Amino acid sequence: NAGVTQTPKFQVLKTGQSMTLQCAQDMNHEYMSWYRQDPGMGLRLIHYSVGAGITDQGEVPNGYNVSRSTTEDFPLRLLSAAPSQTSVYFCASRRAIGGKQYFGPGTRLTVT
Amino acid sequence: TQLLEQSPQFLSIQEGENLTVYCNSSSVFSSLQWYRQEPGEGPVLLVTVVTGGEVKKLKRLTFQFGDARKDSSLHITAAQPGDTGLYLCAGARWSQGGSEKLVFGKGTKLTVNP
Numbered sequence: 001n002a003g004v005t006q007t008p009k010f011q012v013l014k015t016g017q018s019m020t021l022q023c024a025q026d027m028n029h030e031y032m033s034w035y036r037q038d039p040g041m042g043l044r045l046i047h048y049s050v051g052a053g054i055t056d057q058g059e060v061p062n063g064y065n066v067s068r069s070t071t072e073d074f075p076l077r078l079l080s081a082a083p084s085q086t087s088v089y090f091c092a093s094r095r096a097i098g099g100k101q102y103f104g105p106g107t108r109l110t111v112t
Numbered sequence: 113t114q115l116l117e118q119s120p121q122f123l124s125i126q127e128g129e130n131l132t133v134y135c136n137s138s139s140v141f142s143s144l145q146w147y148r149q150e151p152g153e154g155p156v157l158l159v160t161v162v163t164g165g166e167v168k169k170l171k172r173l174t175f176q177f178g179d180a181r182k183d184s185s186l187h188i189t190a191a192q193p194g195d196t197g198l199y200l201c202a203g204a205r206w207s208q209g210g211s212e213k214l215v216f217g218k219g220t221k222l223t224v225n226p
Contacts, residue, residue, distance in 0.1 A: 004154075031211070040121075042200060042218040043155070050211045058213065090154050101145070101214070103154030 002026050006091050006104035013081040013111045021076040021107050023091030030096040032074040033058070034066065036087040037106075043090065049074055050096060081111045115139060116203050118217030125191055126225050133186040133220045135201035142204045142212065144177055144184045149198040149219075191224045198222075 007022045025032065033048035035058075045058030049068040063085060065077040074093075078085060088108050094101040117136045125131055135144070143162045147155035159168050161177035161184060168175045172195075174187040188195055198221050202214040 033214075035216075040218060042118075043202075043216040045213060045215075048211070048213065056207075056211070092154075097212075100157050100160075103156070105154050106152075 004091055004093050004102050004104035006089075006107050008107060009105070010108050011110070013078070013109065015081060015083060015111060017081050019078050019081065021078075021089055021091075021109070023074045023076065023104060024072050025074075025091075025093040025102070026072065027093060027102070028071060029093035029099065029102075030071070031099070032068065032091065032093045034064070034074070034076045035090045035092065036060065036085075037090060038087050046076065046089075078109075081109075083111045085109065086111045115215045116201060116217040118201055118220055120220060121218065122221050122223075124223040124225065127192055128190050129224075131188050131191055131222070133199055133201075133222075134183070135185070135203075135217050136183045137203060138182065139203070139205070140181050142181075142206060144181070145202045145204070145214070146175055146184070146186055147200040147202065149200060155198075155200055188222075191222075193224045193226050196222060196224050 004025045030051045034046040035043040037043050044060050047066040049055045055066050088106050090106050091104040092101050119134050145160045146158045149155040159175045164179045164181045166177045172189045176185050198219045200219045201217045204212050
């Protein structure tokens with residue numbers, strides 16, 4: 001049972017480049033979300049999804065896109081990377097109601 | 113504006129000491145969660161408290177949810193070096209769209225020295 005997996009583990013981008021952070025879960029969880037973690041800021045919600053085909057914005061959605069074509073996968077797309085997007089990104093999943101939230105191991109992104 | 117204020121931000125203590133971490137808000141939450149995160153890893157859920165006044169114990173860790181469901185505390189008795197890590201509280205709120213979202217505090221970085 002892999003839980004929540006994220007790839008890549010580390011990534012360096014130049015300003016203006018685009019890329020997709022991958023997230024997958026094998027627990028058949030309805031709810032998936034993306035957070036970014038910056039020093040002294042805690043975790044901030046970027047986008048979330050309550051099921052396949054349904055996504056919504058969190059606190060800090062600008063510069064990011066998501067889609068949820070399957071229950072298992074929830075990729076996060078950076079359209080045009082900016083230095084302000086340098087952060088550690090965590091994907092999480094849980095059952096829709098009352099479920100324990102599981103986090104992936106994170107992707108450390110640096111934008112130069 | 114930080115919805116959940118967590119204090120202290122940093123805490124360095126000696127093995128065997130007791131400590132308390134606080135998580136405060138002016139908002140009411142449907143539940144409150146505590147996580148522990150180690151360097152290079154994702155947060156791991158320790159406990160969820162749901163009812164106002166609820167107290168939960170996990171070995172040497174005691175979690176309490178305030179009567180008004182606006183605040184919570186984490187108390188560690190006889191801290192050990194293995195307790196070292198970043199402790200995060202997260203409050204659950206229902207959004208207008210009918211889904212439950214988590215709001216995280218900034219975290220308390222605990223170091224327990226042997």
